[in-house]
Amino acid sequence: MYLKSLLRCSLLLTVVSPFSGAYAQKQPLRLWYQQPAAAWTDALPLGNGRLGAMVFGGVGVDHLQLNEETLWSGRPRAYSHPGAAQYLQPIRQLLAEGKQAEAEAMGEKYFMGLKDPDDSAYQLQKADWFKSVISQTAPAAVDYNDNNWPTMQLPTPEGWERVGLEGTDGSLWFRTTFNVPAKWLGKDLVLDLGRIRDLDLTYVNGQLVGHDEGISKKRKYTIPASALKEGKNTLAVQVINFFDKGGFIGVKSTARTLVVYPEGGDADTVSLGNTWKYFIQNDTPPALPRYEADYLPFGDLYFRFAHGNNSRDYKRSLDLDSALAKISYSVNGVSYNREYFISAPHQCVVMHLTASKPGALSLQAVLNTPHKKYIVQKIDDHTLSLSLEVSNGVLKAAGYLYATATGGKLTVSDTAINLQQATEASFYLVAATSFKNYKEVSGDPVAVCKAALSRVKGVPYNAIRAAHVSEYRKLFSTFSFTVPAGKNSDLPTNERIRQFNMKDDASLVPTFLMYSRYLLIASSRPGTQPANLQGIWNDLLTPPWGSKYTTNINLQMNYWTAEVLNLSSCTQPLFKMINELAVAGHQTAKDHYDAPGWVLHHNTDLWRGTAPINASNHGIWVTGAAWLCLHIWEHFLYTQDTAFLRVQYPNLQGAAQFFEKFLVKDPKSGYLISTPSNSPEHGGLVAGPTMDHQIIRELFRNCSAAAAVLKTDAAFAERLNTLIPQIAPNKIGKHNQLQEWMEDVDDVNDQHRHISHLWGVFPGSDITWKDSAMMKAARQSLIYRGDGGTGWSLAWKVNVWARFKEGDHALLMIKNLFTPAIDDNGRERGGVYNNLFDAHPPFQIDGNFGGSSGIAEMIIQSHTGVIELLPALPSELPDGEVKGICARGGFVLDITWKQGKLHQVKLVSKNGNTCRLKYGAQEIEVVTKKNGTYVFDSGLNRQ
Numbered sequence: 011m012y013l014k015s016l017l018r019c020s021l022l023l024t025v026v027s028p029f030s031g032a033y034a035q036k037q038p039l040r041l042w043y044q045q046p047a048a049a050w051t052d053a054l055p056l057g058n059g060r061l062g063a064m065v066f067g068g069v070g071v072d073h074l075q076l077n078e079e080t081l082w083s084g085r086p087r088a089y090s091h092p093g094a095a096q097y098l099q100p101i102r103q104l105l106a107e108g109k110q111a112e113a114e115a116m117g118e119k120y121f122m123g124l125k126d127p128d129d130s131a132y133q134l135q136k137a138d139w140f141k142s143v144i145s146q147t148a149p150a151a152v153d154y155n156d157n158n159w160p161t162m163q164l165p166t167p168e169g170w171e172r173v174g175l176e177g178t179d180g181s182l183w184f185r186t187t188f189n190v191p192a193k194w195l196g197k198d199l200v201l202d203l204g205r206i207r208d209l210d211l212t213y214v215n216g217q218l219v220g221h222d223e224g225i226s227k228k229r230k231y232t233i234p235a236s237a238l239k240e241g242k243n244t245l246a247v248q249v250i251n252f253f254d255k256g257g258f259i260g261v262k263s264t265a266r267t268l269v270v271y272p273e274g275g276d277a278d279t280v281s282l283g284n285t286w287k288y289f290i291q292n293d294t295p296p297a298l299p300r301y302e303a304d305y306l307p308f309g310d311l312y313f314r315f316a317h318g319n320n321s322r323d324y325k326r327s328l329d330l331d332s333a334l335a336k337i338s339y340s341v342n343g344v345s346y347n348r349e350y351f352i353s354a355p356h357q358c359v360v361m362h363l364t365a366s367k368p369g370a371l372s373l374q375a376v377l378n379t380p381h382k383k384y385i386v387q388k389i390d391d392h393t394l395s396l397s398l399e400v401s402n403g404v405l406k407a408a409g410y411l412y413a414t415a416t417g418g419k420l421t422v423s424d425t426a427i428n429l430q431q432a433t434e435a436s437f438y439l440v441a442a443t444s445f446k447n448y449k450e451v452s453g454d455p456v457a458v459c460k461a462a463l464s465r466v467k468g469v470p471y472n473a474i475r476a477a478h479v480s481e482y483r484k485l486f487s488t489f490s491f492t493v494p495a496g497k498n499s500d501l502p503t504n505e506r507i508r509q510f511n512m513k514d515d516a517s518l519v520p521t522f523l524m525y526s527r528y529l530l531i532a533s534s535r536p537g538t539q540p541a542n543l544q545g546i547w548n549d550l551l552t553p554p555w556g557s558k559y560t561t562n563i564n565l566q567m568n569y570w571t572a573e574v575l576n577l578s579s580c581t582q583p584l585f586k587m588i589n590e591l592a593v594a595g596h597q598t599a600k601d602h603y604d605a606p607g608w609v610l611h612h613n614t615d616l617w618r619g620t621a622p623i624n625a626s627n628h629g630i631w632v633t634g635a636a637w638l639c640l641h642i643w644e645h646f647l648y649t650q651d652t653a654f655l656r657v658q659y660p661n662l663q664g665a666a667q668f669f670e671k672f673l674v675k676d677p678k679s680g681y682l683i684s685t686p687s688n689s690p691e692h693g694g695l696v697a698g699p700t701m702d703h704q705i706i707r708e709l710f711r712n713c714s715a716a717a718a719v720l721k722t723d724a725a726f727a728e729r730l731n732t733l734i735p736q737i738a739p740n741k742i743g744k745h746n747q748l749q750e751w752m753e754d755v756d757d758v759n760d761q762h763r764h765i766s767h768l769w770g771v772f773p774g775s776d777i778t779w780k781d782s783a784m785m786k787a788a789r790q791s792l793i794y795r796g797d798g799g800t801g802w803s804l805a806w807k808v809n810v811w812a813r814f815k816e817g818d819h820a821l822l823m824i825k826n827l828f829t830p831a832i833d834d835n836g837r838e839r840g841g842v843y844n845n846l847f848d849a850h851p852p853f854q855i856d857g858n859f860g861g862s863s864g865i866a867e868m869i870i871q872s873h874t875g876v877i878e879l880l881p882a883l884p885s886e887l888p889d890g891e892v893k894g895i896c897a898r899g900g901f902v903l904d905i906t907w908k909q910g911k912l913h914q915v916k917l918v919s920k921n922g923n924t925c926r927l928k929y930g931a932q933e934i935e936v937v938t939k940k941n942g943t944y945v946f947d948s949g950l951n952r953q
Contacts, residue, residue: 039329039330039331039521039524040327040328040329040330041054041327041328041330041503041521041525041845041846042325042326042327042328042502042503043067043325043326043327043502043503043504043844044324044325044502045324046066046067046068046069046072046324046326047064047065047066047067047068047326047844047845049843049844050064050075050549051831051843051844051845051847051849051853052066052504052843052844052845053065053066053067053073053075053845054067054326054327054328054335054845055328055529055532055545055547055845055847056328056333056335056350056351056352056359056532057352057529057531057532057533057545057546057547058352058353058354058357058532058535059079059354059531059532059533059534059535059536059537059538059546059583060078060079060080060357060535060537060538060539060546061076061077061078061079061352061357061358061359061441061546062076062077062078062079062352062532062533062545062546062547063075063076063077063350063352063359064547064549065326065328065335065337065350067326067335067337067348069315069318069319069321069324069339069341070314070315070317070318070319071312071313071314071315072312072313072315072337072348073310073311073312074310074311074312074350074359074361075307075310075547075549076307076308076309076310076311076359076409076439076441077307077308077546077547077548078308078407078409078441078442078443079538079539079546080405080443080445080539080616081305081306081307081308081400081405081407081443081445082303082304082305082306082400082403082405082445082615082616082617083300083303083304083306083400083401083402083403084126084300084302084303084304084402084403084404084615084616084617085126085303085403085404085451085617086404086448086449086450086451086617087124087126087617088124088597089123089124089301089302089594089598089617089619089620089621090123090124090597090598090600090601090602090620090621091120091121091122091123091124091601091602091621092601093601094120094121094601094602095600095601095602095603095604097116097117097120097121098121098602098603098604098686100116101113101116101117101121101686101695102674102685102686102697104116105685105686105695105696105697106677106685106697110694110695110696113626113686113695114626114627114694114695115626116626117622117626117630117686117695118625118626121602121622121626121630122301122621122622122623122625122626122629122630123301123598123611123619123621123622123623124301124621125299125300125301126299126300127297127299128299129299132296132297132298132299135296136252136295136296139292139295139296140250142292143180143181143248143250143291143292144181144211144248144250146291147213147248149183149185149246149248149289149291150213150216150218150246150248151216151246152215152216152244154185154246156185156287156289159185159287159288159289160287160288161285161286161287161288162174162184162285162286162287162288163284163285163286164184164257164258164268164284164285164286165204165257165258165259165260165267165268166257166258166259167259167260168255168259169207169254169255169256169257169259170182170255170256170257171255171256171550171551171552175256175290176380176550176551177380177381177382177401177551177552178256178290178293179251179252179253179254179256179293179295180250180251180252180290180291180292180293180294180295181248181249181250181290181291181292181293181295182248182249182250182256182257182288182289182290182291183246183247183248183249183288183289183291184246184247184248184249184258184286184287184288185244185245185246185247185286185287185288185289186245186282186283186285186286186287187242187243187244187245188242188243188245188270188280188281188282188283189241189242189243189280190238190239190240190241190243190270190280191240191280192240194238194272195235195238195240196235197235197272197273198232198233198234198235198272198273199232199233199235199238199270199271199272199273200230200231200232200233200270200271200272200273201214201219201220201229201230201231201232201233201245201270202228202229202230202266202267202268202269202270202271203229203230203231203247203258203267203268204228204229204258204259204260204261204267204268205225205226205227205228205229205258205259205260205261206222206225206229206247206249206257206258206259207225207249207251207254207255207256207257207259208223208224208225208250208251208252208256209221209222209223209249209250209251210222210223210229210247210248210249210250211247211248211250212229212231212245212246212247212248213245213246213247213248214233214237214238214243214244214245214246215237215238215239215243215244216244216246217237219231219232219233219234219237220232225259228261232273233270245282248291252295252296252298253295253298253552254552255552262837266279268281268282268283268284269281269282270282297401297402298402300402301613301619301621301623301624302556302558302613302614302615302617302619302623303403303556303558303615303616303617303619304551304552304553304556304557304558304615305542305543305544305548305553305556305557305558305615305616306381306400306548306551306553307379307380307548307549307550307551308379308398308407308409308441309377309378309379309380309381309384309396309398309409310377310378310379310380311359311375311376311377311378311411311439312375312376312378313361313363313373313374313375314373314374314375314376315346315372315373316372316373317341317342317344317346317370317372318341320341321339321340321341322339322340322341323338323339323340324337324338324339325337325338325339326338330486330524330525330527330528331483331486331487332351332479332482332483333351333352333478333479333482333486333528333531333532334349334350334351334475334479335349335350335351336348336349336350337350343367344365344366344367344370345365345366346363346364346365346366346370346371347363347364348361348362348363348364349361349362349475350362351475351478352478352532353474353477353478353481354478354481354482354535355474355477355478355481356438356462356465356466356469356474356477356478357440357462357465358438358439358440358462358463358466359438359439359440359441360436360437360438360471360474360475360478361436361437361438361439362434362435362436362437362471362475363434363435363436363437364433364434364435365432365433365434367433368417368433369417369418369431369432369433370431370433371415371418371429371431371432371433371434371435372418372429372430372431372432373428373429373435374426374427374428374429375394375411375413375426375427375428375429375437376425376426377394377395377396377409377411378396379396379398380551381398381399381400381401381551382401383398383399383400383401384396384397384398384399385397385398386424386425387424388422388423388424389410389422390422391420391421391422392412392413392414392420392422392427393410393411393412393413393422393463394410394411394422394426394427395408395409395410395411395459396408396409396411397409397455397456404444404451405443405444405445405451406443406444406455407441407442407443407444407455408441408442408443408455408456408458408459409439409440409441409442409459410439410440410441410459410460410462410463411427411437411438411439412437412438412439412440412463412466412467413427413429413435413436413437413438414435414436415429415432415434415435415436416432416433416434416435417431417432417433417434418430418431418432418433418435419431419432420432420435436471438463438466440458440459440462440463440466441455441459442455442458442459442462443455445616447590448590448594448616448617448618482531485531485577485579485580486527486528486531488576488577488894489527489575489576489577489892489893489894489895490524490891490892490893490894491520491523491524491890491891491892491893492517492520492890492891492892493516493517493519493520493887493889493890493891494516494517494889494890495517496512496513496514496515496516496517497514497515498510498514498515499515499517499518501515503844503845503846504844506518506521507828507830507842507844507846508830510825510828512821512825512886512887513886516886516887518828519824519865519887520890521846522824522828522842522846522858522861522862522865523575523862523865523866525846525858526571526575526858526859526861526862527571527575527577527862529541529545529855529858529859530568530571530572530577530580530859531577531580532545532546533545533546533547533855534568534569534572534580534581534583534584535579535580535582535583536579536580536582536583537582537583538583539583539587539616540559540565540568540569540583540584540587541568541569541583541855541859542557542558542559542565543555543556543557543558543559543560543564543854543855543856544557544853544854544855545568545855547855554850554852554853554854556613556615558613558614558615558616559587559613559614559615560612560613561610561611561612561613561614561634561637561638562612562631562634562637562690562691562764562766563690563764563766563802563806563856564802564854564856565584565614565638565856566637566638566640566641566773567802567805567806567856567857567859567860567863568855568856568859569581569584569641569859570773570809570859570860570863571859571862571863571866573644573645573648573649573896574648574863574866574870574895574896574897575862575866575895575896576894576895576896576902578645578648578649578896581641581645584638584641585641585642585645585654585658587614587618588638588639588641588642588658588661589661590618591608591610591614591618591620591635591638592608592635592660592661592664592665593608593618594608594618594619594620595608595609595610595620595635595664596608596664597620598610598611598620598621599668601621602621602622603632603668603671603672605667605668605671605672606664606667606668606671607663607664607665607666607667607668607669607670607671608620608635608661608664608665608668609632609634609635609665609668609672610634610635610638611623611629611630611631611632611634612624612628612629612631612634612690612691613629614634620634620635626695627688627694627695628688628690628691628692628694630686630687630688630695631687631688631690632672632684632687632702633684633687633701633702633705633706635661635664635665635668636665636666636669636705636706636708636709637705638665639661639662639665639709639712639713640705640708640709640712640773640774642655642658642661642662642712643662643712643715643716644898646658646716646719647898647899648896648897648898648899648900649900649920650899650900650920650921650923652719652720655716655719655720656720659716659717659720659722659723662709662712662713662716663713663717663723663726665709665713666709666710666713666726666730667726669684669706669709669710670729670730670733672684673706673733673737676697676698676738676752678752679738679752681736681737681738681739682733682736682737682738683697683698683703683737683738683752684697684698684699684702684703684706685697685698687699687702689701689750689751689764689766689767690764690766691762691763691764692750692762692764692766693750693751696751696752697752698738698751698752699750699751699752699766699767700740700741700748700749700750700751700752700766700767700770701750701766701767701769701770703737703738703739703740704740704767704769704770704774704776704777705769705774706737707734707737707776708770708774708775708776710730710731710733710734710737711730711734713726713727713730714727714728714730714731738752740770740776740777740784740787741754742783742784742787743756743787745758745790745794746786746787746790747787747790747791747794748767748768748777748784748787748788748790748791749767750766750767750791756791756794758794759794760794760795761794761795761796761798761799762795763799763800763803764803765791765792765795765803765806765807765810767788767791768788768791768792768806768810770788771785771788771810771813771814772806772809772810772812772813772867773809775873775874778873778874779815779874780874785814788810788814789814792807792810792811792814795807797822797823797826798826798840799826799840800840800849800850800851800857801827801831801840801841801842801848801849801850801851801854801856801857801861802848802850802854802856802857802860803840804823804826804827804840804857804861805823805827805848805856805857805858805859805860805861805863805864806860807823807864808820808823808824808827808860808861808863808864808865808867809860809863809864809867811823811864811882812864812867812868812871812881812882813867813871813882814882815881815882816882817868817881817882817883817884817885817887818884818885818886820864820867820868820882820884821868821884821886821887823864824861824864824865826840826841827840827841827842827848827857827861828841828842829841829842830842830844831843831849831851838851838852839851840857842857846858848861866895867881867882868880868881868882868883868884868887869883869892869895869905870892870895870897870903870905872897872898872899872901873898875898875926876926876927876928876933877897877898877899877901877903877925877926877927877928878928878929879903879905879912879915879927879928879929880905880907880912880929883907883910885910888907888908888909888910889907889908889909890906890907891904891905891906891907892904892905899921899923899925900919900920900921900923901917901918901919901920901923901925902917902918902920903915903916903917903918904916911948912929912948913947913948914945914946914947914948914953915927915929915945915946915950916943916944916945916946917936917938917943917944917945917946918941918942918943918944919938919939919940919941919942919943919944920940920941921940922938922939922940922941922942923938924936924937924938925938927946927950929948929950932949932950933950934946934950
């Protein structure tokens, strides 16, 4: 019955003229600002799925930070740990005996995946390297000559990487001086340096006064009186970090750091100042063993304009309906305009620059990269190239910058493209890597670049622009969302965020949603890699969480909007990844669980690692593959594409086969449970987390339903149907909550960011209003979790509150998500940055996609086999219109509402399925024809 209900609904997206109503006026779909980007999260993102750029829009100097989707660290290799399966049963036994710590210790030692490079070899190399750098103590001496050292402003909260030393690991020396007054002589002093990444050896006047390791430890050292002298004293700190950020990072509180004061009280202090001299002693530490690879930046393009910074009428914008970034301003009466985009048809970053006065455009274009191994050189009289190699990896990359100009003089050197006294110019950047697939890196990036440029040369700029806009709009224009514009809707985007309230700017809600569609188109196209933790945009060699694919919520959340918001084709990279993960995960299933099928733990990367990583208390989580399989079934439900389902069915089958073997009977309850596993990143290694059971039940149901659609595998489907009721069910605990674990141990004061046990409410359908008691228990659990959280956590809560049919509470989560990510004190928090990027913090793109999915859930829900209209409409969105929203079963709808009530709905049937349509207490069944159109009024009466 469940399958039959779901298969009754379908929709073809069509773009039709807007329904009548004042609220349906055309609203500009753009982000815009009156000043250049001051930070990366102010810059505007461009992308074509493979290439990405962040546009800063500076006047005297413009900066485009560049990405190519296949530029990662690491290499093709084995990830799973042969022989780990022999420890599976002992770990299960320890958990059954309540010995969680012992189970985690065993898992950490014997069950985790393999690192690269080998850990034991690294320890020997690290010891030798460390010994060599700490033995060189000359810079600690008072009379050491540091006259030629550069300076750095301390502290550096984001590490020295953010102040010019991107990619620098190893040993750095820092020096400054401080004055000791006569009244302090004979007293021991306290030296407060705040927190340091990662290890320091601190000297005063050549004497070691302290050392420590760890970013969480605040460095407070005692300087003995005997080491001090009246007047100037020399402080030298050797800071060593082996990977990621390094340096002085201050403290999160308002407490003073970088000060000296007498022991016993800090009322009288001497500041160490902010300007310190530094020296890079050794930046080649041995490569740190890593479980998985990192997504890396490609490089940077700078335009340095001869007209300087003194401009008027500045404006920069990102037009979402054309995927064009624009910058305009005037200098000395001359109007300058720039237009940037990344073309999918021509596979290049395109930059068009013009001046209103002939001969007024003079500039220098420079390519750079944070990678250590790189070469910039002239190719010909129009082309500059950048080639690079990845440190701690095997990939090579190349980029070509090609320029043409109208008027003036164009010259190319080995460092830059120079343009003098032109009227307009066009620049085209192409890039590629040696990546061919997750097993092969024999590609020729130079050949790819040359081929791409050959398709651009000789083609007029306007033709390239027109091809880009036309191709992009075929995707973007399939959906629209309009609400009445408030008085703040015309403000610059950063001001709209800062002043956001629904009365004055409800249209920021559809702007956010349409921006998320733009971001998905820009970061996930057929033939590309899936959108990662940051989509396709990253400027750091050591990005947060590797900017990879976290599969215990974040990768999946990236694709929550794709089907419902009419971007089904953008899911193709995800399914290609699933195909590859199923192959890699088969080996992991064998090595770690002695099981058939395939398994995926909580992270993967370009090389498709599937083994447990990081730490056993959260890395041994087994349902990543099963969760990804939900996207296969959902894609079928929305598209009714049986050919797709036939291709993907082996992945559903393989994931189910794994759990058929993996599930074991719990001796206490008699139910089948998942063990060992965890409730993602919460509560440690356990037996029987609720989320696992919800996901596995849904996998079994969907696999069985898919077999029925394809008329195959009946015996296996029957076995799955037999197992479903044997899996440990959802349970209501003593606090009237949905239990997160088998035991009733939930803490009502726990506001952890993950709401994993609510997976069955959303994105799953294991818990619906058909079981109102369980739904109410889930609601109570979410109340206990609270209304705060990181960006993506808030986004998940939007969806769950919408499934509870509480639109006002879902909108409250959207309001919290729209909180400025930087508070008045400069501290980061969950919310959105000035460019509407989601803040974990730092930036993660999943909150953009997840928040927009929640908005869609307010407007339409179809997960129970019925298309329910406006199930969670917030009272503060009384009027609106969506066109092209999709529902399961193959339907596309245009929906208009006025004064909080449904006004009209237009239904297009993609496949001719029977559809059940519901609004409030009214429900009808519609027998449709393929490509048929059906219009209904507020009472669901056919018009």
